[in-house]
Amino acid sequence: MIRDFIDREEEREVLKKEWNSDGARLIIIYGRRRVGKTRLVNEFIKGKEGIMFFAEDVTVQIQINGLKAEIAGYLNDELLQGLTIKSWTELFTYILKNPPEKRSYLIIDEFTYLIKSDKSILSAIQKAWDRGLSDSNWCIILSGSLLNLMSEYALSYTSPLYGRRTRDMLLKPLEFKDAKLFLSQNEKDSLKTYFTTGGVPEYLQKASEYGTFEEFVRNEFFSNFGYFYREPYFLLSQEFRELKTYQGILSAIAEGRTKPSEIAVNCGIDTRKIYPYLEGLIRLGFIEKETPFLSSQKSGIYIIKDSVIDFWYSFVSTNRSEIERGCYTNTDFNKYFGKKFESFVRNEIAPAIFPKARTGRWWHKGEEIDLIAVDDNAKMIVFAEVKYGTKSASDALKILKKLEKKSEYVNNSTKNNEDYIQKYALFAGEITDKDKIMDRDKTKGDNYLVYDLDDMLKYLM
Ligand SMILES: Nc1ncnc2c1ncn2[C@@H]1O[C@H](COP(=O)(O)OP(=O)(O)OP(=O)(O)O)[C@@H](O)[C@H]1O
Incomplete structure (x- = not known):
C-alpha cells in the first residue's frame, strides 16, 4: 500500500x-x-x-x-x-x-x-x-x-x-510529530516505536503493521526473520569494507564506552587511528560527537544518533544466540528509553517550547544537567532535568530543588549568566498530581516549570 x-x-x-x-x-x-x-x-x-x-x-x-x-x-x-x-x-x-x-x-x-x-x-x-x-x-x-x-x-x-x-x-529522518502519523499505536507506544526506528519512513511503515510496540520489536527485531535483524549489517556493508572495526565502535558506544580512547580499546586499535572511522560513521548520521554545552571544552564523547542502530546494538547484537533459538524475552527497555527521551526533549521539545534559545546538555567534573536552554534576547536561562518515568508532585519538587542547587556549578564554571532570569524545569513522562507542584512552594512562582508528556506533545501540534 x-x-x-x-x-x-x-x-x-x-x-x-x-x-x-x-x-x-x-x-x-x-x-x-x-x-x-x-x-x-x-x-x-x-x-x-x-x-x-x-x-x-x-x-x-x-x-x-x-x-x-x-x-x-x-x-x-x-x-x-x-x-x-x-x-x-x-x-x-x-x-x-x-x-x-x-x-x-x-x-x-x-x-x-x-x-x-x-x-x-x-x-x-x-x-x-x-x-x-x-x-x-x-x-x-x-x-x-x-x-x-x-x-x-x-x-x-x-x-x-x-x-x-x-x-x-x-534529507533527514522525520521528527516525532510527523513520524507518529504513520502509526496506529497509542501515544506512548508510538513514542517507544519512534525511539526504536527513528523517523525513517520505511521503518515506520514496517512498524505501522503492528498495534503495539511490544509486538513490533518481538517480530521485527527479536526474530531471525525480522526486517531489522540484519539491517545494520546491510547498511554498514554498503558503505564500508572494514566491517569489524565499525561494528566494534558501535558496540562500544552502545555499551556506554563513549570516549575515543575507550572506543579504540574495544576495537583493538590505537586511539589516534580511531578518528577516521568515527568521521565515517558521523557522515552516515549513525553517530555524533557531543561536547558539553556552555563550555570551551573541545574533546567530547560520541553517542549513537541513529535509533535503529542504537536499539540494535543495545539489544540485538548482544543477544543473538538467544534470538536465534527463539527464546529472547526482554521487555525492560527503560534505561534505553530514558536516554532516547532525553535526546527527544533536547532536540524536539525544547526547540518548540523555547524557540529562540540555544540548547544543549552540560556536564563538568561528575555533575550533569540534562538540558540547558539559553535565550539571550529574553535574558533567560532554563535548567532542566529529564526523567522518562512517572514522578509524583513531591518527587518533582525535590528534583527541582536539587537542580536549582546544581545550576550553581554552571554559573560558577561559565561565570556569565548572573544577570539572566533563571528557571528550573522538569520534563517527565508522567507526573501524578501535577497541579499541586506550584502550591508546595509559593515563593518560587513560575520559576519552576513542569511538563509531562501530554504537555510536551501539545507544543508539537
Ligand atoms: N514522506 C513520506 N510519506 C509517506 N511515505 C514515505 C515518505 N517518505 C518515504 N516514504 C515511504 O518509505 C519508503 C522508503 O522511501 P524511499 O524508497 O523513497 O527511500 P530512499 O531514501 O529512496 O531509500 P533507498 O536509499 O534505500 O533507496 C517507501 O515505501 C516510501 O513510499
Missing part, C-alpha cells in the same frame, strides 16, 4: 523554487537509506515532464545504454536511439547539444552506483555544464544514499560538481 505523503513541506518548497528559477538547475539530494529520497522526488515530479532514471549497480556500458535509452525515448530522438555511445562524456555532449524545448527534469536515482562504476561521469557533467548545459531547460536531480561516496565525490570542494550545483539537500 502506498500511504499518503507525509510532511517534507520545506523540501518540496525548495524543489519548487528550483524548478521555477531561470536556467538549468543541478540539485543534489542525499540521505541515509530508506529515508524517502525517491518518494520525495516522485511527489515533486507529479504533473511535470522529464526522465527518471534508476541507476543500478551494473557495468558502465549498461548504465550508459540505460540512460541513453531513457533520453532518446523522452526526446523522441531516433538518431540517439541508434547511436553507439561509449562514454559519459559522449552522452553528456549529446545532451548538451540537444536540449529539451520546455522545462524538463532529468533525475538520476542512486547516482552513487554511477560514481562507483566510473568517476568520469562527474567531469562529463561538469564539462557539459560549463559549455552551456547550465543555460538549458534541464532541471537535473542527482540523488544518492551511499553517503561516503556522495560526500567525497559529489559534495566536497574537490568534486567537479562543486560550484555547479544550484542546491544540495540532506
